[in-house]
Amino acid sequence: MSKKILLLAGDGIGPEIVNEARKVIDCVNEKMSLELAYEEGLMGGCSIDAHGVPLTDETIAQGRASDAILLGAVGGPKWDTLDRAIRPEKGLLKMRAELDLFSNLRPAILYPQLADASSLKKELVADLDILIVRELTGGIYFGEPRGIRILENGERQGYNTMVYRESEIERIGRNAFEVAQKRGKRLCSVEKANVLEVSGLWREIMEGLAPEYSDVELSHMYVDNAAMQLVRGPKQFDVVVTSNLFGDILSDCAAMLTGSIGMLPSASLNSDGLGMYEPVHGSAPDIAGQGVANPLATILSVEMMLRYSLGMAEAADAIAAAVGQVLDQNLRTADIFSEGMKKVSTSEMGDAVVDALMA
Ligand code: IPM
Numbered sequence: 001m002s003k004k005i006l007l008l009a010g011d012g013i014g015p016e017i018v019n020e021a022r023k024v025i026d027c028v029n030e031k032m033s034l035e036l037a038y039e040e041g042l043m044g045g046c047s048i049d050a051h052g053v054p055l056t057d058e059t060i061a062q063g064r065a066s067d068a069i070l071l072g073a074v075g076g077p078k079w080d081t082l083d084r085a086i087r088p089e090k091g092l093l094k095m096r097a098e099l100d101l102f103s104n105l106r107p108a109i110l111y112p113q114l115a116d117a118s119s120l121k122k123e124l125v126a127d128l129d130i131l132i133v134r135e136l137t138g139g140i141y142f143g144e145p146r147g148i149r150i151l152e153n154g155e156r157q158g159y160n161t162m163v164y165r166e167s168e169i170e171r172i173g174r175n176a177f178e179v180a181q182k183r184g185k186r187l188c189s190v191e192k193a194n195v196l197e198v199s200g201l202w203r204e205i206m207e208g209l210a211p212e213y214s215d216v217e218l219s220h221m222y223v224d225n226a227a228m229q230l231v232r233g234p235k236q237f238d239v240v241v242t243s244n245l246f247g248d249i250l251s252d253c254a255a256m257l258t259g260s261i262g263m264l265p266s267a268s269l270n271s272d273g274l275g276m277y278e279p280v281h282g283s284a285p286d287i288a289g290q291g292v293a294n295p296l297a298t299i300l301s302v303e304m305m306l307r308y309s310l311g312m313a314e315a316a317d318a319i320a321a322a323v324g325q326v327l328d329q330n331l332r333t334a335d336i337f338s339e340g341m342k343k344v345s346t347s348e349m350g351d352a353v354v355d356a357l358m359a
Pocket residue numbers: 089092093248
C-alpha cells in the first residue's frame with residue numbers, strides 16, 4: 001500500500017535542505033520499491049506570505065491525511081515583528097497541537113567522524129548517544145491563562161502558566177519508559193520538584209509508573225542540575241524525559257554536545273504513529289539561499305520517518321549507512337568542516353548521499 005508524505009519546506013534554509021531530502025526519498029523509493037508518494041504544503045513564514053496565517057486548515061487537513069510529515073524549518077527576521085499570534089512559530093505549535101504530536105524524540109548522537117567538533121573534551125563525548133523525550137503539546141507552551149495584563153498601578157505584567165494533568169504526564173512517561181526499554185534501559189526524569197507543584201506531580205506520576213517497567217532504571221533530576229550534568233558528564237544519560245519548556249532548553253544543550261547541530265534529526269509523534277520529522281536546527285536565515293547549509297539532519301529525519309512512522313526499517317538502515325559513508329569520504333558542509341576535509345555544498349552533500357545509496 002502506498003504511503004503519503006507531506007513535505008513542508010518552510011522558510012530560510014528549509015527549501016534547500018528539504019530538496020536534498022527529497023532526492024534521498026526519491027532514491028530509496030525507486031531502488032527499494034517503497035511506493036512512497038508525497039505532496040507539498042506551506043507552513044511558517046511562507047504561509048503567512050501566501051495566506052496571511054502561518055498554518056491554514058487545509059494544510060492541517062493535508063497533515064492529517066498523511067502517514068508522515070517532513071518539515072524543513074520555519075521562521076526568520078522578515079516575520080519577527082508580526083503579532084505573536086500569527087508568527088511562523090505559531091504554525092509549528094498549532095500543527096503539533098492539532099495532530100496531538102505529544103512525544104518529541106530528540107537524539108543527540110556523536111558521529112565518531114566528527115568527534116573533534118564537540119566543544120567538550122573528546123573522552124567526555126566519545127560514543128555519546130542520548131535521547132531526549134520532550135513532552136510537546138502541554139506545559140507552559142500551551143497553558144492558560146496567558147497574556148500581558150495591566151496592573152492596578154498601570155504597570156504591565158506578563159504571565160504564562162505551567163500546567164500538566166496526570167494523563168498528560170502518564171502518556172509521555174509511558175512513552176519514555178517504552179523507548180528506554182528498547183535502548184539502554186535507563187530513564188532520567190527531569191523537572192523542578194523542589195520548587196514547582198506541577199513538577200511534584202510529574203515526579204509522583206513517574207514513580208507510580210516505574211513498577212510496571214521494572215527492567216528500566218528510573219532516576220530523577222532537577223532541571224538546573226540536569227543542565228550541569230549534561231555538560232559535565234553527558235554519557236551518564238541514556239533516555240531523558242521532561243516537559244515542554246525544559247526539553248526545549250535541554251535538547252539544544254544536548255545537540256551542541258555533538259558539536260554538529262546540523263546532523264541531528266527529530267521526531268514528533270502522536271499515539272497513532274503519525275509523526276512530523278524535522279531537523280533540530282532552525283531556519284538559519286543568515287545562510288539561506290547560499291547553498292551552504294548541511295542537509296544531513298533533514299536526511300536523517302527521513303531515516304527516522306521511515307523507521308518510526310512508515311515501518312520501513314530496511315530503507316532507514318540504508319540511509320543511516322549512506323550518511324556514515326559520506327562522512328567517511330571526508331565530505332563536510334561548512335558547519336562541520338575542519339582542516340584536511342573536503343568542503344561541499346548543500347546539493348553536493350545530498351548527491352553524495354544518493355551516490356552512496358546507489359553504490
Ligand atoms: C524547537 C523550537 C520551537 C520550540 C520554536 C520554533 C517554537 O525551538 O522545536 O525546539 O520552542 O518548540
